[in-house]
Amino acid sequence: MNKCEFVGRLTADVVLKETSNGTVYGLFALAVDRCFKKEGQPRADFPRIIVWWRQVEILSQYTQKGDPLSTVCRVPTRDYEKEGIKHYVTEFVLEEFGFIGRKHDKIEAQTASQERAYTETTSPTLEPTEEQCGFEVSPEEMFPYPD
Numbered sequence: 001m002n003k004c005e006f007v008g009r010l011t012a013d014v015v016l017k018e019t020s021n022g023t024v025y026g027l028f029a030l031a032v033d034r035c036f037k038k039e040g041q042p043r044a045d046f047p048r049i050i051v052w053w054r055q056v057e058i059l060s061q062y063t064q065k066g067d068p069l070s071t072v073c074r075v076p077t078r079d080y081e082k083e084g085i086k087h088y089v090t091e092f093v094l095e096e097f098g099f100i101g102r103k104h105d106k107i108e109a110q111t112a113s114q115e116r117a118y119t120e121t122t123s124p125t126l127e128p129t130e131e132q133c134g135f136e137v138s139p140e141e142m143f144p145y146p147d
Helices: 053-062 102-122
Strands: 004-010 015-018 024-038 041-045 048-052 068-074 077-082 085-090 092-099
Touching (some): 048 053, 053 092
Antiparallel strands (some): 004 024, 015 024, 024 048, 077 085
């Protein structure tokens, strides 16, 4: 099963991008605490996550930097060639998410019903096909965050 779960806080607002075909997608990173500390300081990892379709609209509208979020992602890998060098990329693609905290209780109920209605009428895949995008998205475009 290709599934990865994270619970953390948004490190910044969701960054909205658009493919050449006009498909909107988003990028964000989560600050995810580790189980251990180094010299008394909390440690964290910062997975970068790609989000497509209706989910990007909901997240960009109802979240902001610092908000807690629960995510379920799949982890596809791909490769591309640039200047004769083959690069390998591992990505986290959002499949499900949940708001955390009382602030989001009403929003989650509202968006769940909107999501059901949207899925029933459109039933898109979670990630556009190459034909829908019209191009391959490079890692530089996907992740505007510094390493």
